Amino acid sequence: MIDDIRKLIQQAAETARRETSDEPEPQFTGDVKYPVECQVGKGLEGAIATDTKVGYVNGAKGWLVYRGYDCFDLAEHSTFEETTYLLFEGKLPTRRDMDAFEEQLRGHRQVPEAVLDVLRRVPIDKTHPMSALRTAVSVLGNLDPDAEDTSPAKEKRIAVQLVAQFPTLVAAIARLREGKPVVAPRTDLGHAENFLYMMTGADPDPALAKVMDIMLILHADHGMNASTFTTMVVNSSLSDLYGSVTAGVASLKGPLHGGANEKVLYDLEEIGDAGNVPAWFARARETKRKINGFGHRVYKAYDPRARILGPIAKLITDRDPGTRKLYEVAVQLDHLVTSELGQEKKIFPNVDFYSGLVYRAMGIETAMFTPIFAVARVPGWTARALEYLADNRIFRPRAIYTGPVSERYLEIDRR
Ligand SMILES: CC(C)(COP(=O)(O)OP(=O)(O)OC[C@H]1O[C@@H](n2cnc3c(N)ncnc32)[C@H](O)[C@@H]1OP(=O)(O)O)[C@@H](O)C(=O)NCCC(=O)NCCS
Structure with a gap:
């Protein structure tokens, strides 16, 4: 089945190339000089909020590119771990880089027991799993003595740790919702494999693990979408990365976005x-x-x-x-x-x-779909938040005020 999946991706890439419109290259690429002139629609449509090297979406042509690499190529050849490295570091890893990064991710998979205790106390089968996940990420921040340190090195460590810990949190939520015991992560499995193992408690079918890996790659980053922008906005006030990612989870939950x-x-x-x-x-x-x-x-x-x-x-x-x-x-x-x-x-x-x-x-409960999206999107959220932090300026747009400006104040008894 893994070979069939590869062929399907190649065929999809072929169709995309054939059907790609020959509309001219739209804006949103190239060098930037601030202030940028742009037409802004409601919901910040068309607004340029920053410049980035992390990823690019060409909406007219239907392209999705991470750090210069086409999503079709990454889906066919890469792994989620390698794609995460690419998003963070801006280049594909050497074999040595990859081994070190995978070891780092595997080493961070455990979550503190206190977070699981909190999850056991929320009415897990009544609250939405994204709300439970939002709480869990926030509690992770409460338990990390480095949470308030917004230096690039600490934020980078936290970002990698969150990539590693999200599957553990999401699998724990899925298990608790089914009234089953939480399954601890293993270090001998890849990211997608281990995620499925923690969800089911059984060794995953390699083909299903491959499909999950592709799902994670394809959801890893997507421009200035609502949850990425939310994460960046919170981080731009020099708040802590846990808080920023907690806000990203809240934003992703909505049915107009990941929901x-x-x-x-x-x-x-x-x-x-x-x-x-x-x-x-x-x-x-x-x-x-x-x-x-x-x-x-x-x-x-x-x-x-x-x-x-x-x-x-x-x-x-x-x-x-x-x-x-x-x-x-x-x-x-x-x-x-x-x-x-x-x-x-x-x-x-x-x-x-x-x-x-x-x-x-794959046998996954419907309410768990958006939390899986969150597992995949942590690299995009944090890579972009850290990129912005390196040359930070707080996000602070304006609104057009449409109300009156010269009302006279009347004492309450005279109204
Ligand atoms: C994704 C989404 C929020 C984008 O919203 P947006 O950029 O604000 O687009 P608008 O709501 O302004 O829609 C533009 C036009 O397309 C129509 N449209 C947009 N999405 C539509 C949909 N899913 N079904 C039917 N019509 C749709 C709108 O009715 C509107 O038509 P009009 O100009 O005649 O009024 C919107 O397409 C949507 O709600 N989709 C369904 C939810 C979804 O799948 N979200 C996941 C996104 S990855």
């Missing part, structure tokens, strides 16, 4: 059968409902991550009759939305449309 993957699955279940898609979609259009897993602030072309995840979802749901039907619903919905809204409004599936199906076929 969409969970909502997609509920939609697919609600539709239930491919034959019901046209009526469901017509109703959604009538009520002007936004379809979860479609549309993007930046991509006005097919999201390259969805190009990879669609075929992987097919491959993996083929092995699992329970999810095969949901995949058929998803493909039908993709065709319909893309053919009706693709031309008209440049609405295509985004990363969240097929990711949930992949996780479901």
